[in-house]
Amino acid sequence: MIGGQAGQGLQTIGSVLGKLFARMSYQVFSHQDYESRIRGGHNFYQVRFSDSPISCSRRGIDILIALDKTTVQRHEHELNPGGLVIYDSEAVKEKYESPVFLDVPFRQLAEEAAGSRLMENTVAVGAVMGIMGMDLKPLEKLLSDTFLRKGQDIVDRNVAAAKAGSDYAEKYCERCEFTVTEPGEGGRLMFLDGATAVALGALLSGCRFYAAYPMTPSTGILTYLAAASKKHSLVVEQAEDEIAAINMAIGASYAGVRAMTGTAGGGFALMVEGLSLAGMTETPVVIYVGMRPAPATGFPTRTEQGDLLYVTHAAHGEFPRVIMAPGTPAEAFYLTNKAFDLAEKYQVPAIILMDQYLADSEWSLPELETSKLVYRDYRLRTEELDTLKAYKRHEFTDSGVTPLAEPGASRHLVVTDSDEHDEEGHIVEDAETRIKMVEKRLLKKLLQIKSEMSPPRYYGPERPETLVACWGSNLGVVGEAVKTLRDGQSIGMLHFNEIWPLPCMEEFDWMNLLDGAGRTICLENNATSQFARLIRMETGFEFDERINRYDGRPFLLEEVVEKLRA
Amino acid sequence: MIGGQAGQGLQTIGSVLGKLFARMSYQVFSHQDYESRIRGGHNFYQVRFSDSPISCSRRGIDILIALDKTTVQRHEHELNPGGLVIYDSEAVKEKYESPVFLDVPFRQLAEEAAGSRLMENTVAVGAVMGIMGMDLKPLEKLLSDTFLRKGQDIVDRNVAAAKAGSDYAEKYCERCEFTVTEPGEGGRLMFLDGATAVALGALLSGCRFYAAYPMTPSTGILTYLAAASKKHSLVVEQAEDEIAAINMAIGASYAGVRAMTGTAGGGFALMVEGLSLAGMTETPVVIYVGMRPAPATGFPTRTEQGDLLYVTHAAHGEFPRVIMAPGTPAEAFYLTNKAFDLAEKYQVPAIILMDQYLADSEWSLPELETSKLVYRDYRLRTEELDTLKAYKRHEFTDSGVTPLAEPGASRHLVVTDSDEHDEEGHIVEDAETRIKMVEKRLLKKLLQIKSEMSPPRYYGPERPETLVACWGSNLGVVGEAVKTLRDGQSIGMLHFNEIWPLPCMEEFDWMNLLDGAGRTICLENNATSQFARLIRMETGFEFDERINRYDGRPFLLEEVVEKLRA
Amino acid sequence: MPELEDYRGQIPAWCPGCGNFQLLKAFKQAMVELGVEPHGLIVVSGIGQAGKLPHYTRCNTFNGLHGRTLPVATAIRLVNHGMPVIAEAGDGDCYGEGGNHFLHAMRRNINVKLFVHDNQIYGLTKGQASPTSGQGMMTKTQPFGVLPENLNPVALAVAMNASFVARGFTGDTDFLKELLKRAMEHRGFALVDILQNCVVFNKINTSKWYKERVYHIKADEHDPTDREAAFQLALEFGERIPTGVIYRNDRPVFEDSLPVIATDPLVKQPYSIEDVAGEIQAFF
Amino acid sequence: MPELEDYRGQIPAWCPGCGNFQLLKAFKQAMVELGVEPHGLIVVSGIGQAGKLPHYTRCNTFNGLHGRTLPVATAIRLVNHGMPVIAEAGDGDCYGEGGNHFLHAMRRNINVKLFVHDNQIYGLTKGQASPTSGQGMMTKTQPFGVLPENLNPVALAVAMNASFVARGFTGDTDFLKELLKRAMEHRGFALVDILQNCVVFNKINTSKWYKERVYHIKADEHDPTDREAAFQLALEFGERIPTGVIYRNDRPVFEDSLPVIATDPLVKQPYSIEDVAGEIQAFF
């Protein structure tokens, strides 16, 4: 764990370490805890790595890099037996005598070896490598890959800084008893957070327009795509507010390209009217909603799963929507692709719902596979349009879906309206058209979309005595907990990531599984068990127990294990 | 029924007739069907009156006042046997020969008797009275009460116009076989629509601030309260948008007075963030939400119950709210009062959810009783505050409720924040405070509020074979239908008007009633059975049948009777 | 070449005598004279009487939400800058509900034409004051008369350095048509604030009232490229009301500054996953 | 009489060197000099670094939503016009998210004081462009540099005929304090746009950058009651940046025009159901 104040660069240290281990084929999970301020306060960044899959935060620290005194005060007691604190007594302005502490003069070493204080973080990374007695080669390679565009000199100085840290640690460390297992097989791994995985997924799903107003924890997507727009055929616009953002995305989609917007719960509030507009005009749009503890501004940089029922039911009137709640960055990537596909196929809004915990957590993962992505352009372009005698934007069809046409691509007019409209898109007042439009827009599509939703994934024995359900980011922690408990008890996990409309049971009768379990539990990061209630609304099923956490922090492995133990 | 184009004054005719019958102690129900335009098109206004309670629209017309040709074309076939059409052949530009038609030269009579075309609507009202052979005295009194402030001359001319219409109809009517029963006892009745009943309820509940942006079907409240602000201690402000409206209402409430805002589903979308703000800052606010068919602009002037789940779950984060869905104007009045009381008592937002049908329908009703109203000022004013040593706006208390203090009324500061905060209202980041605040703000209050909600009302035999549940405006139509069917079958109605949090079952075990019924039905004006799903979410109960209507029109009596017949 | 007939749409649901009829006429005539085909035009509109215009002619139409014409129009233009994009809005729509978008569209200088049907009243919702309603006007929701000062969209646009700022009047249909044409021909964001009588709800700013006041700005008396002079002229709104082009400049156009659409419109650019797949590598 | 000590609040979470510290100092000093007591003041703030100010002093505080200071402040003032009401907002807060309320607060001329911490950047969300960010500024979300023209709040306020329009600079703390006092003393809506350095995210408009440019408007060189002169002066923002009172007028104040609060503030008026119960009779 790296701890310190905002602005001290702990994220950089953490990310470099994580990426490094991933490249070395270790499984890595990292998680950030930070305050809503730019300098000062207390933040920390946790990196776990292992030879076997890991996917959540847990108690206990092996190596603590303390960039300030507060870090020592708050986290010293969390050290595992054999754990170690490394710090720079000059920076922390305190000298600790206990053998648990290793004083590494980050700053001084940086100045000596690299001629600049700025490289003290690289010294720290090097020190960690030294403590673990690990080869410096991979780190050197990573530094080179990262800094080469800034010049060979910067690379060399960073490498020197890393080496100084490593040498110092190896030399002075008295308690360095870490035995680092060999990494798993399978070659180097990617290292990626949940939000960026969504952004990457969007880019690789043909997203060509992104408009947003900055808001934690969604800004990462805006930043990633803005950078991508320098290289790729993509327009990214920072809107004046969230209302503009969603209306822009809808406008772009109407004009003929795949479009997306992103925000957090509070910004989504301002998009609710636009959501309804997308529903009425049958305009595909993808919306990323990052969840943070609310109501209102709440804890801007922390985590919660408190917006599920809100997002499921937001907006006046009745229309279909798709909601995806990925459990890992890899799921985030693939489900974003599915969201784009379903949004365009059925001409509905599709929402990616993710909490800050997953959005900001960086994970190692095997290379994402583009061959698994679906890309179909469902729109009518000039060629197809020119063959049509007539075109009606909202024509009644068997499926309820009327092909989208690109306005201006042919002589056919593309007319749509937020008022109730006829097949051509013009305003009407009559009951008959209304009924047919509700059937087209809502009822027919709903059934088809439901059948597209993949069932939850089950991990566990065939007839578990205890069954834990969860959704979204809790895949990791519940998964590890269940694995931990599996020796002693019959326990399984049911994880939902395609959550609305709730998947049918044809492919996999998950309701049967629930009904058959002796003890059913629903675990969520909120206070009112929103997912359990959603399940009850749609199926009547009631869980025996509910586990909730609502302090703005994610579940920790040990905590979940304790609660699930039979 | 009165039919014609927008701008022809059919609402005036209808309202005068309704008010007249109500004054004569008849039970009256009237309903408007109008398009989203200012002139032209086709609108109609239906007035039913009877000696026994009536509360909904039904098929069949006894007297049709046709102000244009379209009215004849669209409604002639709806005439009951013995029914009559009155029209002015000069205005309609068509002469109908069938004995069903009575040509009354409204315009000419108005000019002759009152010296102005403008009084043709009064002629029409007079004609209706003549057809039914009713005494003109009450009408004369009503005209006098209405127009006296414009001068005795206007009164006299209106009376003359009414008399001319009545005389003409009596003289020329060949098929006037209407036997009008004597009105019920109990003296004259009020005549009032649902939206105005809310506005009146607000005024009489101590509402001192109302901010809104115009939107059908909520503008009536703004108009009523704006007029009231000329006479009473009340500030009414037309906001620049709905975001401003709710933030103004919250600001006013923070400053120390009862405050309200009102809108329709689309405008409420823009208020969702503010709703969450009220939740976080524990600021009481009352919100009227008028429902019209959506998504988006939909049918701006028509009716639907499509916003229930939306309003129940709107806004990021978890906090309590109260939702009232009155079934009659009288309920609207009293439940508005309860909304104000609960909002302030528990410092939460309270919503009055009403569809256009009820908002615009005018009903007769016995005099509203101020003695049934609750008014308690829950706030700390100078006197109480001066006795306090310290004051913390969000102090932890047993009930979760911390008394609201008027800022500036004492030396104590009133501090609140949309961020998570401590007892004093200052921003925090720690988990412990968060947990305690969630318990205070949400969990503790939720239970208390639930216990304040009155159970649904049941009308029917003790153990009904068929049980129909409904909410809000369908009280009228289901009530009448059940009454109609009661002779032949064992049928009862369960009507919910205090709908969120769903009332407990301690006082009245309504779940037991539902469980015991052979056939349970939930009837709603929407396509996805939102109330039935809400019930299932909270209780697990599933209705056997669902009756839905979603064409923007209200249920008609005959239609419901047919569907409910065993 | 398009003809007037090509622009015939649904039958308007406006009140007889409403200034919108003349506005519609000027609109159609302008498009015909510019040689724009109905399918070669995208009109975005809001909610209100103004917002219905595209239905009463023929064109690609996005009739969206009240107040939100400009974000939709902005994005459409960014995606397809090969198409002229017009936003038809009401005064309530654009200066009330949508005021923020108005400010930011001007800042961006997106090449969208904004035609505001400024009847100084909320028409469709039956006569509440709009941001441009004159101070003192009595309505059912302004029982003490309108208290805030009326917003002067033209002065505001000059202050925001909007690229093209004009005022027209529906009763002066031919002149209005010319203004619309000039707005269409201008490169950059263009506002035409169109004084329009509402015969039902605005009994103050009637057709007659406007006729007595509006005058044409003379080319030799006003230089529309002079921002301070434009501001001064913009403030004139009372006994006399100037109509014509009040201000213009040739600020860089937003979509010209985006390299990605320097050549082809975004919607015309081919998309293939191969072009972007390489981005995966950055995460090793 | 209040003392500075009375205004001591929580420990600020701002970055060392942030201009907000000077702003806070000027704020406290102004209140003390005006003799306003902490409990005799209501401060509404938005979300952003600016919005945290009231926590770092002592006052009645409503720290609401991002962008929504003005509607809240407007209503508070209408309900209790016996209390001075201040809105503390960020530039993103007030001119971005809250732009529409800014326009309409000026129209109303509600007697609220608006102090905008204008650091020309989104601080709390880590450095995206704000509406006042200079054209060309590179940020992580503006990869081609800021393309829209920066909004000039002062020119906009003059165009909207705001009642009091001033610009200050945090680095010129004493002068700023005087401006805040003048704004407080003015009857009517008052905007003080306060140039404030953000040491972390705005590396262009640094304290030094401002210092080199800002100058005090001289009383004998500018008549702030002359709207056209004010507009001209307002447009100056580049090599030289005028600070001081740019414009003022004595338009009627909103709350003065409402008869119901002509005498007592609304919150001080007694409420009794008897006063209103008679309204029931109107429905017979």
Ligand SMILES: Cc1ncc(C[n+]2csc(CCOP(=O)(O)OP(=O)(O)O)c2C)c(N)n1
């Ligand atoms: C969010 C939202 N708020 C309110 C409305 C109701 N509404 C419809 S049109 C309108 C105002 C119309 O005035 P204006 O924009 O001036 O257009 P006009 O009818 O005068 O042409 C309003 C408030 C709405 N449709 N959506």
Ligand SMILES: Cc1ncc(C[n+]2csc(CCOP(=O)(O)OP(=O)(O)O)c2C)c(N)n1
């Ligand atoms: C509705 C909404 N959108 C976005 C945000 C995220 N957010 C918080 S502060 C801020 C901008 C801060 O910039 P500014 O207003 O200039 O204040 P500063 O931090 O620079 O003082 C944003 C976008 C939010 N809190 N609410």
Ligand code: SF4
């Ligand atoms: S209400 Fe006014 S603006 Fe609307 S159509 Fe009628 S005259 Fe025109």
Ligand code: SF4
């Ligand atoms: S980020 Fe900028 S504005 Fe925010 S506290 Fe730091 S220096 Fe000040």
Ligand SMILES: [Mg+2]
């Ligand atoms: Mg208008």
Ligand SMILES: [Mg+2]
């Ligand atoms: Mg800022």
